[in-house]
Amino acid sequence: MVGSADRHLSPSHYDIVIVGAGPVGLMLSTCLARWGYKIKHIDNRAEPTPTGRADGIQPRSLDLLRNMGLKSAIMAHKPARVYEVAFWDPPKAGKGIVRTGTWASCPSFIDARYPFTTLLHQGLIERVFIADLEKNGVKVQRPWTIKAFTSNEKENPDYPVTVDLEHVDGTAKETIKAKYLFGGEGARSFIRDQLKIGIKHKDPIAYVWGVMDGVVKTDFPDIKMKCTIHSEHGSIMVIPRENNMVRLYIQIASSTDPDFNPRKTATAEEVQASAKRILQPYSIEWERVEWYSVYPIGQGISDRYTLDHRVFLGGDACHTHSPKAGQGMNTAFLDALNLAWKIHAVEAGFANREILKTYEPERKDVAETLLAFDNKYAKLFSQRPPAANEVAAASAQANSDHEENEFIKTFKESCEFTSGYGVAYKANALNWSPSHPAQSHVVHPNSTKLVPGRLLINADVTRVVDANVVHLEQEIPLNGSFRIFVFAGKPTTTAQALRDLATNMAKKDSFYTAYTRPDIDRVSHHERHNPHSLFFTICTVFAARRPEIEISRDLPPLLARYRDHVYADDRWDRRVPEAKACAHAKMGLDEEKGGVVVVRPDGYVGVVVALQEGSATVDALNAYFGAFCSKKLGKTQAQL
Amino acid sequence: MVGSADRHLSPSHYDIVIVGAGPVGLMLSTCLARWGYKIKHIDNRAEPTPTGRADGIQPRSLDLLRNMGLKSAIMAHKPARVYEVAFWDPPKAGKGIVRTGTWASCPSFIDARYPFTTLLHQGLIERVFIADLEKNGVKVQRPWTIKAFTSNEKENPDYPVTVDLEHVDGTAKETIKAKYLFGGEGARSFIRDQLKIGIKHKDPIAYVWGVMDGVVKTDFPDIKMKCTIHSEHGSIMVIPRENNMVRLYIQIASSTDPDFNPRKTATAEEVQASAKRILQPYSIEWERVEWYSVYPIGQGISDRYTLDHRVFLGGDACHTHSPKAGQGMNTAFLDALNLAWKIHAVEAGFANREILKTYEPERKDVAETLLAFDNKYAKLFSQRPPAANEVAAASAQANSDHEENEFIKTFKESCEFTSGYGVAYKANALNWSPSHPAQSHVVHPNSTKLVPGRLLINADVTRVVDANVVHLEQEIPLNGSFRIFVFAGKPTTTAQALRDLATNMAKKDSFYTAYTRPDIDRVSHHERHNPHSLFFTICTVFAARRPEIEISRDLPPLLARYRDHVYADDRWDRRVPEAKACAHAKMGLDEEKGGVVVVRPDGYVGVVVALQEGSATVDALNAYFGAFCSKKLGKTQAQL
Incomplete structure (x- = not known):
């Protein structure tokens, strides 16, 4: 539509160079391709994610995918749907584990169209985006990597960014002129490193996680639910997957351990043996392991998402956290969406370039809130397990005015946040709070339940x-x-x-x-x-x-x-x-x-x-x- | 699963030969292929339906397609959805047409999951079935036709049917041995003719219809609704389609006309000119005509659906009626479904061969009821247009106990019937009425709202x-x-x-x-x-x-x-x-x-x-x- 005017330029000129074809890069690319922009999209992997990795699509992300016409292609893979989370703990007396409670992952006080988490292998999700991109003439160039870049608006106000790309085996090189460069390369971002942007660790504790996808035979009754299991033998998280698969997360090491080593690892067999001990008195056997990985991770937020509003970062390059909240892909999607429409508004001649300055504060604030909730929730939980009546109250539909204790309040906020419906961008030029200085008597009628910076209410x-x-x-x-x-x-x-x-x-x-x-x-x-x-x-x-x-x-x-x-x-x-x-x-x-x-x-x-x-x-x-x-x-x- | 035991037989032995790859043949083939039967499926057309033809999927048929896992493939084509029907008539004074009322095509007193009619070109629907068949190893053999068949259970109790098939250009022939032969060839059925099965005409009146699919530019406000329009210049029916298309049905001749000629025809331009007069004061122009056809049709029902319970008929070969009710494809689907599971039950060794005798009475009764409703409804309607309060009462949710006049009663029955939820198979060995002779005190508890022979209630x-x-x-x-x-x-x-x-x-x-x-x-x-x-x-x-x-x-x-x-x-x-x-x-x-x-x-x-x-x-x-x-x-x- 709009960017196509640039197509007469030499082939080395692009509207944007996108590095990394994970969720954040693909969402950005898909939006901009639909709106007519000329895109160079590279990824250093030869193929989309073959197995494993992030797989949780939260309710609000499913709304977004539907809005893009991509939901049915996702659902055609028959993903697992998580409606409830079960908590298992050691019994008050005796050995083994008992279920202490379950509750809705997206309780009915949240007005969601799809009140569940959709679990599907990241590679299948990536392929849905890639197919859509190809309809719009964009093909991800693989396996290519970024070697260097500069950004100089004074020298070249139209195409200020120069990017050097190279085939991973060094056999081919390209130099590109672009209006923008986007780094969606994941936690180890070359672009972030080059910009010398630091990472702040909210929670100084680091962990080593083992994650295993496979098909099991078990008599554990909640194997098709999301479960958090604590036992005297350790802790485990169970997440159901498509095709009878189940994902297990096991914490292998924590920086609070006396002998912590971030390089500590464990074999698949060790993790399976550990899972068997934790699940006692239930049995579990693996029929097939599809994927197994061990990785260290800490909570971190990038200090900046951009320096010059020409080179941007998003997704895991900006924020990392434990896999427990299932937020990685969803936060990545919303980073990309936030940036995509602002680039479009500027490049199509509608908005001042200034609106690009709202990307970092809007999205960084969300990441910070997410990590803060994650910490607060985990802490609250580790103090004592919630009582049954607290669970019931927390899950109840009515946004009741009864006094709520800290646990229930945190739980509710946490549910809203992890479902994606809790995102609330602060007041700025785009989101006019009731107290906006330009307010006239007609702005923000008293009665309205809509909040600028939050989603439109479903109806x-x-x-x-x-x-x-x-x-x-x-x-x-x-x-x-x-x-x-x-x-x-x-x-x-x-x-x-x-x-x-x-x-x-x-x-x-x-x-x-x-x-x-x-x-x-x-x-x-x-x-x-x-x-x-x-x-x-x-x-x-x-x-x-x-x-x-x-x-x-x-x-x-x-x-x-x-x-x-x-x-x-x-x-x-x-x-x-x-x-x-x-x-x-x-x-x-x-x-x-x-x-x-x-x-x-x-x-x-x-x-x-x-x-x-x-x-x-x-x-x-x-x-x-x-x-x-x-x-x-x-x-x-x-x-x- | 079950029929696969026969695969060791010579290639000329099949469980069933299906003639015709329209809705009835494809539904039968798809069911039996999934359950493991060996199928020879032929059609005398070189390709699936390219344009036009039947296109209305009723609510109950959509339930069925979902139950088969085929609904999302249908909906991926973005069909039109008809929720309401509008009635247009000449005004009490003056010229032109005015809307006299609208009502729900599947009112809320029917407990439907999908309370709308889905409109999609028959060829796209056929292709969804064909893709599923191919997954199960069945390919429709085209363009082939049936030349002769015999059925003799005494001579060959296992494969009593012999069928001669031929390429339409005569270049190739095959003789097949089969357990069953199914004629889904449409109104002009070779198999029905060979069996010398007659057609009974419920309504002796025959019509010639013109039907046109195209993209139009119009200011007629209900162009995206189903409309029945009567004007001093004639009558027309409007049916919205996918891709901005609209279908118009125009009655070109009726056997009640003094100069009736069943071969009467009209050009596309004549039909367009006629439509322009009927729609006045609104304008209509065609941007594109995708399909246009004229065909004579009368209400008819085949005397028998089978003679020997080896050679069966279904779909249009058994019942024809005006296109107005949009029932052709839906009745065809349910004919095939009814026969499919009974053949499976017999051939898998579960049921007595006797249950095949329930196919004809169950499905013929439905066809007769359908045609009777169609007549009764049309007649009632031609007497006087319904008053606004009748429409409101007819559409009201509650199955109220208020006295209902004939119009409302017929309307309600008609809605239930055309939605597909009104089908009620009569009592037989499969559907035990409360007065079944073998009844024990536990059969059919008094309170139940379920009716044997009707669908399970949604929940x-x-x-x-x-x-x-x-x-x-x-x-x-x-x-x-x-x-x-x-x-x-x-x-x-x-x-x-x-x-x-x-x-x-x-x-x-x-x-x-x-x-x-x-x-x-x-x-x-x-x-x-x-x-x-x-x-x-x-x-x-x-x-x-x-x-x-x-x-x-x-x-x-x-x-x-x-x-x-x-x-x-x-x-x-x-x-x-x-x-x-x-x-x-x-x-x-x-x-x-x-x-x-x-x-x-x-x-x-x-x-x-x-x-x-x-x-x-x-x-x-x-x-x-x-x-x-x-x-x-x-x-x-x-x-x-």
């Missing part, structure tokens, strides 16, 4: 044109556009406000008209998402029953053009059983008067604005977009 | 081993086995009854033990569905919360062996909001005491039996299976 609605019941938050694909959700309340109440919204959006200096598609005259009438602008897709949701809505009558032409994105808020929702318009109610927007919600291209709420007659609504939207857009909008002052 | 449950929330009715794949659902009530209440069930099932002459797998000693511990017998898969559902259930403690070993099929009935269901065990409640089974439900391999309830201490439960099951099984069971007398 079912009925699409007007074809009466399909749909997931509103999934209706706009990952197309790099801002998502404007006009919750339009009652058609009779908001008719004038909608007309005023359209009239003011149509004005020459509005955020919307300022970014009209250059090819507007040649757009097909079948275009659903971007008929006017490549930077915005608009959904309108009425608090009415579907048959009562007539698109040509109830919407001004500008909004009616998005006819495939007009919805009736007429589906019942168990979370707001008394509401008449459940989507409005879940968002905390007035069922009569509605409101406008701007969602960033990555799904996080940017700003919530009241829907009012007159120009105030569009004035506020102009102010919001004006804070980071490349053009001067309406009466606002650009500010960051 | 969500939690699988015990991995805490996955699942659709109970989908838990057993289409494996050709009878499905025994033990609703086990409260573990404390039914402990003895479960032990007695297992003890009596384990007896030498029980239905269960009589059909033990011959390879029982070599069965893998990973086998989930058929560890003991190829003819039965057992599910146990407790009315308890998942963490309260301990498989090794609460189930006798025989039932515990099906550890992947043990469930907790602990999910809330809006249809029985007050129930503690919703699946038990939906089936109308006691939440304390449970009950045993036998479901035929095709998903229809066979018999419901109380779960009692002592031998009565297994005695009743022995009596049920003894009525059609090949071996003498328990104390029962074989009877049909």
Whole structure:
């Protein structure tokens, strides 16, 4: 779409060089390839991951994969689904282990579409991305490695990055000019080392882990659940996998051991013998071992994710932690997504280059929060096992107002965080907190339950044109556009406000008209998402029953053009059983008067604005977009 | 699995010859190929359907495709989904057309998982089956045709059917010996003609239809809905399709016309001109026509589906009707499914050959009911358009006891029927009505809402081993086995009854033990569905919360062996909001005491039996299976 203008340049010029084809590199590459950028993507392995490695897709990541149209290809591999976690400990009296409790891995207080963790071998996940990349003409170049790079914006403001690449056997070399370089090379990042960016260890304790994937025969009843097992013989973590496989994590050494050696290792047979002792009185035998590895790991966060906003790092190059939380791949995906749309917004001419400065603070804060939770949770847990009533309270649906003890509070926060729904980007130019300085009286209506910097809340609605019941938050694909959700309340109440919204959006200096598609005259009438602008897709949701809505009558032409994105808020929702318009109610927007919600291209709420007659609504939207857009909008002052 | 024993025979010997690779032939072939039979499948077309033809998959058919693991391959093509039907008529005053109402195509009083019709080009659906067949080593031989056949059980009791096949250009011939021959050749069936089986016309009126698939530009607001449009210029039916396409059906001639000619035709341009007049005041232009065809059709039913229970007919060879109800492919699928499992049961040595005699009456009755509904509904509709309050009442969720007028009653029956959920096989040896002569006091508990001959009711449950929330009715794949659902009530209440069930099932002459797998000693511990017998898969559902259930403690070993099929009935269901065990409640089974439900391999309830201490439960099951099984069971007398 956008980057293709560069294709006339010599073959050694690229929009971006991406090093590493693990989850973070592939997500970045897949997004940018879809949006038309010219990509050089290399990996130093000859093939995608053949076995083992990260394999947990958290609920929010599955939403994201669905939004990209990749979920069904993942699910076609019949992954294991973890709904509950079981805890096993030594009994109060006697030997062996007993189950002390189980609880939901994504409890119902989290409004998730897919309240489970999806377990699938990383190589299969990588191949789904690689197939999508190839549809868009990008092929990962293997086995190639990066040898050197420089970045100098003064010398070459358009293509400031120079990268030297080489086949791993040294038989071929290339020098590339690029706008960006991305390091998704994993924990041992050459690019991070070259930039002399240090790693900070949150938890000074390091561990050596053994991990084994295989098919077993056992009478242990929870072999298809995620389990944390402590016994007098040591500890083990059980994670079910596709194809009757099970993954076992065993802690082989800890830096708290008196004789700690980070190079300590163990054979597969030793790990199996250890697992057999830990699982007593249950038996376990291996029919097949698919993968076995031992690796030392500590909690660490990279000091910077970029130095010059041209060379970026993401994924394991920026944060490492124990495999227990199953967060590696998910955090990597969200690093890449966060960076992808910002690069697109800048390179497509929509946003100021300044927005690239939000990548590091947004994503570093998430990594720090993740590690802090991980520590806090582990510590709390090691003090005493939770009582049954605490487990029940922690898993209960209602976000009750009862006083909660530290354990329950931490557990809940931890669940929200590990499910991916807890990510909360702090206030900045993209996420307007209620106390944003440019706040007008229409910004962030009091009642709203939406929080800028957090995900849009899930809701079912009925699409007007074809009466399909749909997931509103999934209706706009990952197309790099801002998502404007006009919750339009009652058609009779908001008719004038909608007309005023359209009239003011149509004005020459509005955020919307300022970014009209250059090819507007040649757009097909079948275009659903971007008929006017490549930077915005608009959904309108009425608090009415579907048959009562007539698109040509109830919407001004500008909004009616998005006819495939007009919805009736007429589906019942168990979370707001008394509401008449459940989507409005879940968002905390007035069922009569509605409101406008701007969602960033990555799904996080940017700003919530009241829907009012007159120009105030569009004035506020102009102010919001004006804070980071490349053009001067309406009466606002650009500010960051 | 079963038919493979025949593979040592000469290549000209097959279990079955299937003629025609449309929906009915492919469904039959796919089932039998999965169950290990040797199949000769021919079709006289060089390629699968390239464009057009049937394209509506009804809700129950989608359940079936999911049960076969084929649904995601169908949905990957992004079919259109019809949730509602719109009715357009001339206005009371003035010209043009106005919408008089819309209603759900599968209203919520039907408990459907997928309450919509799936619209996808028949060729894409055929290819999904063909890909599955090829995985099982069956390739459709094209373009080949059938030239002659004979069937003589006295001469050759094992392979009584002889079939002469020929390449359509006459360059090659084959003579095949087979156990069965199936004619799925469509309305002009050579096999039916050779058997001299007549066609009865229910409705003597014949029609000529024009059908056009294409991409249009229009301001008609319901172009993405299914619409029935009547205007002063004629009538048209609109059906949305995948890829922005729309199908239009136009009635070109009717035998009630004074100058009726069944050969009457119309050009694509004439049909487009006619559509333009009918849609006024809306405009419509074609960007592309993918397919256009004119064909005469009348309602007809074949007098017989078989003469000797060796040569069978199914699909359009047996029943033709107007395309309006979108039933062709769905009825074809269910014809094939009904025949497939019965052939399997006989050829695998489980059932008496007599059960093949149930194919014709079961499926012919469905076809007759379908055509009768079609007529009744059309007639009622032509008398007067329904009033708005009738539409509302007809679509309302509750199966209310309010008096219903003829229109509403017919509408409801019609919806149930066309969704596929209304199929009700009459009482016979396979479907034991409450008044079955062999009835004991445990057969068909009073409270149950299950009806023998109808589908098992849908219900969500939690699988015990991995805490996955699942659709109970989908838990057993289409494996050709009878499905025994033990609703086990409260573990404390039914402990003895479960032990007695297992003890009596384990007896030498029980239905269960009589059909033990011959390879029982070599069965893998990973086998989930058929560890003991190829003819039965057992599910146990407790009315308890998942963490309260301990498989090794609460189930006798025989039932515990099906550890992947043990469930907790602990999910809330809006249809029985007050129930503690919703699946038990939906089936109308006691939440304390449970009950045993036998479901035929095709998903229809066979018999419901109380779960009692002592031998009565297994005695009743022995009596049920003894009525059609090949071996003498328990104390029962074989009877049909």
